[in-house]
Amino acid sequence: MRLLLISNSTNAGEEYLKYPIEEIKSFLEGVSEVLFVPYAAVSFSYDIYESKVQSRFDEIGIKVVSTHRLDNPALAIATAQAVVVGGGNTFALVKRMQEEGLMSAIKSRIDKGMPFVGWSAGSNVCCPTLCTTNDMPIVQPQSFNTIGAIKFQINPHYLDHNPEGHAGETREQRIEEYIAANQDMYVAGLREGCMLKVEGEELSLIGSRPLRVFKYGEEPIEIAAGGDFTLLM
Amino acid sequence: MRLLLISNSTNAGEEYLKYPIEEIKSFLEGVSEVLFVPYAAVSFSYDIYESKVQSRFDEIGIKVVSTHRLDNPALAIATAQAVVVGGGNTFALVKRMQEEGLMSAIKSRIDKGMPFVGWSAGSNVCCPTLCTTNDMPIVQPQSFNTIGAIKFQINPHYLDHNPEGHAGETREQRIEEYIAANQDMYVAGLREGCMLKVEGEELSLIGSRPLRVFKYGEEPIEIAAGGDFTLLM
Numbered sequence: 001m002r003l004l005l006i007s008n009s010t011n012a013g014e015e016y017l018k019y020p021i022e023e024i025k026s027f028l029e030g031v032s033e034v035l036f037v038p039y040a041a042v043s044f045s046y047d048i049y050e051s052k053v054q055s056r057f058d059e060i061g062i063k064v065v066s067t068h069r070l071d072n073p074a075l076a077i078a079t080a081q082a083v084v085v086g087g088g089n090t091f092a093l094v095k096r097m098q099e100e101g102l103m104s105a106i107k108s109r110i111d112k113g114m115p116f117v118g119w120s121a122g123s124n125v126c127c128p129t130l131c132t133t134n135d136m137p138i139v140q141p142q143s144f145n146t147i148g149a150i151k152f153q154i155n156p157h158y159l160d161h162n163p164e165g166h167a168g169e170t171r172e173q174r175i176e177e178y179i180a181a182n183q184d185m186y187v188a189g190l191r192e193g194c195m196l197k198v199e200g201e202e203l204s205l206i207g208s209r210p211l212r213v214f215k216y217g218e219e220p221i222e223i224a225a226g227g228d229f230t231l232l233m
Numbered sequence: 234m235r236l237l238l239i240s241n242s243t244n245a246g247e248e249y250l251k252y253p254i255e256e257i258k259s260f261l262e263g264v265s266e267v268l269f270v271p272y273a274a275v276s277f278s279y280d281i282y283e284s285k286v287q288s289r290f291d292e293i294g295i296k297v298v299s300t301h302r303l304d305n306p307a308l309a310i311a312t313a314q315a316v317v318v319g320g321g322n323t324f325a326l327v328k329r330m331q332e333e334g335l336m337s338a339i340k341s342r343i344d345k346g347m348p349f350v351g352w353s354a355g356s357n358v359c360c361p362t363l364c365t366t367n368d369m370p371i372v373q374p375q376s377f378n379t380i381g382a383i384k385f386q387i388n389p390h391y392l393d394h395n396p397e398g399h400a401g402e403t404r405e406q407r408i409e410e411y412i413a414a415n416q417d418m419y420v421a422g423l424r425e426g427c428m429l430k431v432e433g434e435e436l437s438l439i440g441s442r443p444l445r446v447f448k449y450g451e452e453p454i455e456i457a458a459g460g461d462f463t464l465l466m
Contacts (some may be wrong), residue, residue, distance in 0.1 A: 042410040089410050098348045131371055136407040137364050144373040174369040177275040177322050181371045 001110055002027075003149060003198040005126055006119035006192040007156045007207075009087050019055040019121075023206060024117055025060040027081055033063040035080040036072075039096040040088025040121040042138065044156065049086060067100070077105040080114065090133035095141040096123060104219045105146050107125025108148045120156045123190070127153045130177055150188075150198065153178070158189030159210070159212075160192055160211060166175060175214050183216040186232055203229040207212075234343055235260075236382060236431040238359055238421040239352035240389045240440075242320050243403065250352075256439055258293040258349055260430065261315055264348065266296040267378065268306075272329040273321025273354040274380040275371065282319060301331070309340040320353025320389075323366035324326060326357060328374040342384045352377050353378040353389045360386045365411055365420055367404075384419075385465045386411070391422030391445060408447050415450040419465055426428070436462040 002028045006020050006154030028034070034057070038049040050066035057064050064084070067073035077083060083106055085093070097103055103125075109138040112118050118126055124133045125146040159171045169177075175187050190196060205211050210222040213232070223229060237260045239253050251309055261267070267290070271282040283299035290297050297317070300306035318326070322341055330336055336358075343349050357366045360380040363384040382462060399438045403411075408420050425427060427440030438444050443455040446465070456462060 033429065043406075045415045089414075092410070092414060129373075132369060134369070136411060137366065137377060138407075138411040139364075140362075140377040144370060173276075173282075174322075174371075177299075177325070178369055180276045180373040181322075181325060 001149065001198055001200060002115040003126060003151075004115070004195060005111070005123040005154060005190070005198075006117070006195040007115050007123070007158070008192045009119045011193050016052060018191060020119065021056055021059060023195060023197075024057075027117065028060070028062060030092045031062060031081045032151065033065060033080075034082045034084045036064045036066045037073075037075055037083065037093070037102065037122070038066050038068055038087040039095065040086055040090045040145065042092050042095035045072050049088075051224075053086060058228070067102070067145075074101040074105040077102065077109055080109065082115040082144060083109070085116075085118040085122030085125055087118075087122055089138055090121040090124050090130050090135040091137050091141055092119045093140050094130050094144075094146060095139050096141045097125065097146075103145070107108060107147050107149060110147070116149065123156050123196075131182070132175065141160055144147055149231075153187045154196070155187055155189045158191045171221070172212075179215070179216040185189070185215075187214040187216065188232060189210075189220075198233075201233060203233050205229065234382065234431055234433060235346060235348040236343070236384075237348070237350045237428060238356040238387060238423070238431075239350070240356070240391070241425045242352045244426050249285060249321060252426060253352070254289055254292060256428060257290075259295070260350065261295060261348060261379040264295060264314045266298060266313075267315045267317045267350070267448070268308075269297045269299045269310055269320040269353070270316065270326070270330065270335065271299050271301055273319055273326035274324065275322045275325050282321075284461065286317070286319060291305075291306075298345055300335070307334040307338040310335065310342055313346040315350065316342070318349075318351040318353055318355030320351075320356055321332065321356050321372055323354040323363050324370050324372050325370040326354045327363050327382045328372050328378075328381060330379075330385065331375045336378070340380050340382060347380065353428070356387050356389050356429075359383055361418075364415070381404055383465075386418055386420045387429070391424045405447075407455070412447050412449040420447040420449075421465060422447065422453075431466075434466060436466050438462065 038046040068207040189212035193210040210224040236255040271279040287297040422445035424442040441456040
């Protein structure tokens with residue numbers, strides 16, 4: 001299994017998909033073309049999304065082919081060199097991936113070693129369910145089940161604090177609700193600028209900020225890059 | 234139709250359910266007992282939720298009976314003087330309300346004039362769907378459909394800005410995704426400390442901060458208390 005699961009496409013004040021591109025390059029070494037799943041885009045077109053990603057992937061010499069151009073995306077996944085799933089709205093992404101049968105098609109290829117790259121919502125769909133997304137439910141998918149390549153849930157864009165004076169739940173409170181309702185599950189709070197890499201059975205963290213790991217009945221723990229992540233695998 | 238839809242239970246730094254209690258008192262004039270729906274509580278018990286709300290409602294002389302104590306909550310709604318739905322996690326709330334048949338039971342009573350009070354997730358469930366909640370999807374409800382007493386969606390805890398340095402979507406961006414995917418719907422961004430009141434055909438805003446109203450293809454508009462809200466009804 002080969003996965004690169006990125007918290008966020010873009011750090012505040014930086015260019016689109018800039019910070020993770022070198023990591024994507026080395027992760028996708030030998031790949032000349034990727035199949036791109038653009039369905040998390042809601043307020044801009046899939047064409048625009050494909051060309052934004054292509055612009056950045058031009059730097060690493062990889063051609064981007066978006067699934068929205070294909071008659072049978074699930075079939076194309078069967079022969080793709082790699083699959084890349086972009087961020088945006090998780091509910092919109094999951095709905096159309098389910099409608100096109102992409103969850104099981106991608107899972108089957110991941111099991112056979114095909115590299116998978118996702119960021120934000122694209123990392124969420126690699127988890128067992130869409131739960132722990134930060135996104136607003138704007139459409140209803142068939143179910144909350146997603147690819148399930150990993151056994152734990154990722155919370156991308158993990159954020160430690162609320163804006164001053166705001167009384168809504170903090171991210172940690174939201175995740176505590178999730179683990180209270182799903183007591184056997186681990187949640188990995190993946191801060192911006194960070195990514196998780198799975199190579200075979202080994203999980204590692206890339207980035208300067210630690211992963212915050214939640215499990216029901218236990219104190220959250222912080223694990224920095226280079227640490228031991230076996231509890232998640 | 235009589236609805237009091239409150240953005241948030243508690244302002245930052247204030248006591249629980251303190252700021253809206255005088256408004257609840259005048260809205261529920263003549264009511265001696267309310268049926269309370271506590272199912273948005275996830276990380277604390279329904280018993281505790283009931284007693285927290287009872288403590289505040291003691292100040293206005295109203296008895297609180299929580300539906301989790303009843304054999305047949307839907308039947309109890311048929312004869313309730315008023316229904317109060319508390320905040321917490323919207324997905325957990327919707328799931329159990331659907332399982333117990335409370336959505337249609339409450340809608341039927343609202344149509345006949347029974348007063349309804351909700352805050353946060355409790356305001357969300359009065360909308361056509363749970364879409365536009367800020368909450369994390371921690372469990373999967375039967376569907377996204379909710380009570381539908383009003384025709385527009387509320388975004389409670391509406392927040393203008395992100396914390397400094399955070400690149401995740403702003404609330405406005407999230408709502409723009411919702412209206413892009415649901416182009417005939419209005420969304421009302423209800424800031425903390427504010428509430429919407431429906432008396433018959435009339436909608437009004439209570440609170441010192443304006444309502445921010447979103448519709449696809451239009452610039453968001455701000456409407457302050459005392460303004461004209463007929464476009465939402």
